[in-house]
Amino acid sequence: MNLIIGAFTIGLILSLLSVGMLISFKMIKFTDITVDGSITLGASTTAVLIMAGWSPWLASLVAFLAGMLAGSLTGILYTKFKIQEILAGILMMTALYSINLRIMGRSNIPMLDTKTVSDMPEQLLLQASGGETKMLLSGWQVSLIDLAVFFSSLILVVLISWLLYRFLLTHFGTVLRATGNNVQMVRAQGVNNNKMIIFSLALSNGLVALSGSLLAQYQGFADVQMGIGMMVWGLASIIIGEALVGKPGIGVTIAGAILGTILFRLLIAIALRWGLNPNDLKLVTAAFVFAALVAPGFFKSYSQKIFKSRKHA
Amino acid sequence: MLSIKGLSKTFFPNTINEVKALRNVDLTLEAGSFTCIIGTNGSGKSTLLNAVAGTFVPDNGVITVDGTAIGGWTEYQRAKLIGRVFQNPFAGTAAEMSIAENIVMAMRRGQSRPLTRAVTTQAKKEIADKVCMLKMGLEDRLDNPIGTLSGGQRQALTLLMATWLKPKLLLLDEHTAALDPKSAAKVAELTRQIIRDEKLTALMVTHSMQQAIELPDRIVMMHRGQIVEDYQKEDKKRIRVPDLLDTFDRVQKKELFDESVMQLLAEQYV
Amino acid sequence: MxxxxxxxxxxxxxxxxxxxxxxxxxxxxxxxxxxxxxxxxxxxxxxxxxxxxxxxxxxxxxxxxxxxxxxxxxxxxxxxxxxxxxxxxxxxxxxxxxxxxxxxxxHQNLQPEQNALPENLFLLDKNASLSLKTHTNWKPWQLVKTTDSETMQFPADSYALGIGSPSASGKLFGDFMVVGGHVAYQSPEEKSRPDFLLPIEAYIPEMEVIQSLRTEGSFSHLWRFAPDADKSAFTIAELAGQALSLTHAEMSAFVILAEIDGLVGAHLIQSPALRQAENSPAFPEIRDWLSFSGERVFVGEQAMIFGVVSQHNTTMNNDLLIPLPSMPTLAAHLHAAVFPYQPLQNGELNLKQQLDKFFNGPPPKALMHLIDDQRPEAGLGQSSLIRGAMWCGKVIGKENKL
CATH class of the missing domain: 3.30.750.24 (STAS domain)
Known part of the structure; x- marks a missing residue:
């Protein structure tokens, strides 16, 4: 049971990564590789600040802002300096690797017995249970601390997603979505499309960094390598989410990304439980994303071939 | 309303592909007038329209809209004053977004985009009322993605969007050329109706002589980056399609009249 | 079907x-x-x-x-x-x-098929001839003086070409031609179409003329020409040469009514009377004074041509007859009016009837001075015609009016 709660919690935390990537990949159709760097940036910033005695809330906020800064720099490389989107992302990601090392001063920071954003709910829960650290949940023994982390993540993710949902429905959010759809139209409506791209990448990477920040707090360490492959994981989650909910409104799409991430984590937990070598995890993920990207087109052309041969017959 | 003075643009200067797209073009449009630009391919008519829209920076010349020099303005800044409809019926709308969302964006063309809900019940009602005018039954499909509509329907909506906030100037870039004949006729009629009802100042580029005769109050003919003919007021009234063809013919004849012809005529034209 | x-x-x-x-x-x-x-x-x-x-x-x-x-x-x-x-x-x-x-x-199989060519020659009046008057007071591109112009009346037996202005239009000198008293005139404005003056009842068309070749009289021969397997069209030089040989003359005048294979020509688009300078206009200013057809034009329409042709270097030398570059033994001057196509009856045609038919039908589309364009490479060649009729007559008694 603890394993499942753990998977759910990590899923929730990483769903901020997926939701962030939803903005860049799906809303403005920007293949943003900065993600691998900015999730680590969130983690490293948080770790250093919390170790320095900052409030975890403030540290998370700074992580979010740091991610925004990284994202907007990618946007500026792309819009002002006309660097291709993939290359702009790679440049930023590479730069962030060194920056993260600089911030942390070494390749990883353990955070034992430090405060986290789930401290307050933990206290509340412990008070309510009268000092018991475990409780029975439908026959399973569950750690109250884990439960507190789970609930605080849930509340945070729901709150942020709801805010994002409301934001995307505003006038500003509407033109942001249109930017990925038809740049010429957006310009004709008097909107600076470059600013929209920079802002979207900032928001996207801010959420990714926040995800990294929470992940570091949950895992209790920040590692300079932790971002590697995160973009592909996020992509896999978004694809699963799309498969779950189809392609209707924005609200459902966001919910789909969250559910997709959680489901993906559960699948990984199960796979690891069944003996999958953790080192193969990224290969399996990449293979999965490849299959998901190629399959629809493959089936389409395959069915077309059949259709054609029938026609000829 | 629009004044263009001494506008010039050379693409790929000093290369083998050098194109003098605009040569010292002067054009003034009065407020509330509807002008049509016709010309051969590569005559510079679309380039002129794009120069006004701000797609590129001209080499020389001053463009003034409603008394404001807009030379230094970017394309999106000019959108405050200028409404546009493109040749590609898919260029003017965001395909994956709903009809209502598309129009809501046009309702604040060139204005700030506040963090308040965009598609409100109020806005939807307003949109339904106006979309009704197109007589395409779209008012019941406001939440459908605009990508599910036909080219003609999308172009009609683009026209509605470009004129939702009365623009100082409406630019139409062969906006019926990519449509099937029936849709093209419908969009042309809609164009005439909107421009007349809203008393808009409009500049249209077209390939269709028939449209050039029927729609505007003034016809400007371009050739090789210059305005070679300008039919307005009384002149415009008597012009028919064969007259336009004649004019094209005359312009081309001038083109073929070179120094060897002068020599020839000096010998044989007594 | x-x-x-x-x-x-x-x-x-x-x-x-x-x-x-x-x-x-x-x-x-x-x-x-x-x-x-x-x-x-x-x-x-x-x-x-x-x-x-x-x-x-x-x-x-x-x-x-x-x-x-x-x-x-x-x-x-x-x-x-x-x-x-x-x-x-x-x-x-x-x-x-x-x-x-x-x-x-x-009995179609019994009868051999006859030659289908409608080509034919008719002798109208063996003794017919035309007299010539040349008016060359104005030479291009001098300033037009009042003394340059002469008011001319064109009765029914007059055939002429030149530069002039309808008396009422002031000094709008443009190319014109006269066929049997019917005047076709190209107003020297870029946008305007040709106009015409017709002899109706007692009215005799009148022009102020600064330059003209004018003949009076009647034609002796009518030649009907049509293409055959070897020949798809007739050039102006061939037709002019035919006119000379039919009339056995050093100088002939002719009227042609025919379907057009292609015309090459020029006409005034600004009245020379407006010119302020004494010199001839240079390039590219010349383009504002003269329009050149630029390609072979009016394919398939009907041409009405009046021309005068002479053997080059004869006693009949004339200022207004220009040697044809494609046939230097001939000197000629031709003006053509272009009408919308209408078919011509086969056989012997009456010129008067045809003139009535054409001038009372749709108005002419253009009037031009025909040019024999033999420029190397760019040359458009001579004007040529597909099928039609040519009336021709001998020109006698050269009389220069100065």
Whole structure:
């Protein structure tokens, strides 16, 4: 049971990564590789600040802002300096690797017995249970601390997603979505499309960094390598989410990304439980994303071939 | 309303592909007038329209809209004053977004985009009322993605969007050329109706002589980056399609009249 | 629908297979009009395989008959099915029907086919000739002085070409030509179309002229020309040469009415009277004074040409006759008016009647001074004509008026 709660919690935390990537990949159709760097940036910033005695809330906020800064720099490389989107992302990601090392001063920071954003709910829960650290949940023994982390993540993710949902429905959010759809139209409506791209990448990477920040707090360490492959994981989650909910409104799409991430984590937990070598995890993920990207087109052309041969017959 | 003075643009200067797209073009449009630009391919008519829209920076010349020099303005800044409809019926709308969302964006063309809900019940009602005018039954499909509509329907909506906030100037870039004949006729009629009802100042580029005769109050003919003919007021009234063809013919004849012809005529034209 | 045509003597036997209804009538009409354009004016229609005739089909036949009437042609139908014959009778067109197969077609296999070329020569008046007056007070591009212009009246026997202005229009000097007292004039404004002055009742057209070649008299010969297997068109030099050889003269004047294969020419687009400078306009300013056709124009339209031609370097030398670069032994000057195409009757044509027909029909589209363009590479060649009629006569008594 603890394993499942753990998977759910990590899923929730990483769903901020997926939701962030939803903005860049799906809303403005920007293949943003900065993600691998900015999730680590969130983690490293948080770790250093919390170790320095900052409030975890403030540290998370700074992580979010740091991610925004990284994202907007990618946007500026792309819009002002006309660097291709993939290359702009790679440049930023590479730069962030060194920056993260600089911030942390070494390749990883353990955070034992430090405060986290789930401290307050933990206290509340412990008070309510009268000092018991475990409780029975439908026959399973569950750690109250884990439960507190789970609930605080849930509340945070729901709150942020709801805010994002409301934001995307505003006038500003509407033109942001249109930017990925038809740049010429957006310009004709008097909107600076470059600013929209920079802002979207900032928001996207801010959420990714926040995800990294929470992940570091949950895992209790920040590692300079932790971002590697995160973009592909996020992509896999978004694809699963799309498969779950189809392609209707924005609200459902966001919910789909969250559910997709959680489901993906559960699948990984199960796979690891069944003996999958953790080192193969990224290969399996990449293979999965490849299959998901190629399959629809493959089936389409395959069915077309059949259709054609029938026609000829 | 629009004044263009001494506008010039050379693409790929000093290369083998050098194109003098605009040569010292002067054009003034009065407020509330509807002008049509016709010309051969590569005559510079679309380039002129794009120069006004701000797609590129001209080499020389001053463009003034409603008394404001807009030379230094970017394309999106000019959108405050200028409404546009493109040749590609898919260029003017965001395909994956709903009809209502598309129009809501046009309702604040060139204005700030506040963090308040965009598609409100109020806005939807307003949109339904106006979309009704197109007589395409779209008012019941406001939440459908605009990508599910036909080219003609999308172009009609683009026209509605470009004129939702009365623009100082409406630019139409062969906006019926990519449509099937029936849709093209419908969009042309809609164009005439909107421009007349809203008393808009409009500049249209077209390939269709028939449209050039029927729609505007003034016809400007371009050739090789210059305005070679300008039919307005009384002149415009008597012009028919064969007259336009004649004019094209005359312009081309001038083109073929070179120094060897002068020599020839000096010998044989007594 | 299938249409087959076979020439038998002077008649064209047409076999039609199918239905002549609304969907085929335009096709049928166009096919017939093409035959008429090719000079076929006598038709016999074998309607054995014509299964249906609707009112659209009748309208098509009426249209063809009307066209044939202008060239004194005819169309008859034989072998018609009961339905087709009935339809024609009830609609009042029974007189088109032939009761039996025309005798000449019955024995078609026995008779050798005759030469189908309508080319022909008619001697109109052996003694006819024309007198010439040349008016060259103005030379390009001098300033136009009041003394340069002379008011000329053009009675019915006058044929002329030159630069002038209708008396009422002031000093709008442009190219003009006169054929049998009918004046066609190209106003020297870029946008304007040619105008004309007609002799109606007692009115005699009058022009202020600064330069002209003017002849008076009548023509001795009429030559009908048409293409054959070897020759698809006749150039101006060939026609002018033919005029000289027919009239056995050193100088001839001629009028041509013919379908155009292509014209090359120029005309004034600004009146020389407006010119302020004494020198001739340089390039590119010249483009504001003269318009050049730039390509072979008015293909398929009908040209009315008046010209004067002389053997070069003879006693008949004339300032206004220019050696033709493609045939330097000839010097000529030709003006052409372009009318919308209408077919010409075969055989002997009356010039007066034709002039009435053309000048009372749709207005001319253009008037130009023909140019023989033999520029290397860029040259457009001579103007040439496909089929038509040329009236020509000898020019005698050179009389220069200075």
């Amino acid at each position: 299938e249409i087959h045509a076979k020439k038998i003597n002077q008649q064209l036997l047409i076999t039609v297979n199918g239905r002549l209804d609304a969907s085929w009538s335009d096709y049928f009409t166009d096919a017939f009009l093409a035959f008429i354009r090719n000079g076929e004016h006598q038709f016999v229609l074998d309607a054995k395989a014509l299964s249906f005739l609707s009112s659209a089909g009748i309208r098509s036949l009426v249209r063809i008959t009307k066209e044939l009437r202008t060239v004194e042609g005819s169309m008859h139908i034989f072998n018609a099915t009961e339905f087709v014959a009935g339809t024609l009778r009830t609609t009042g067109f029974g007189d088109w029907l032939l009761d039996e197969i025309p005798a000449e077609l019955k």
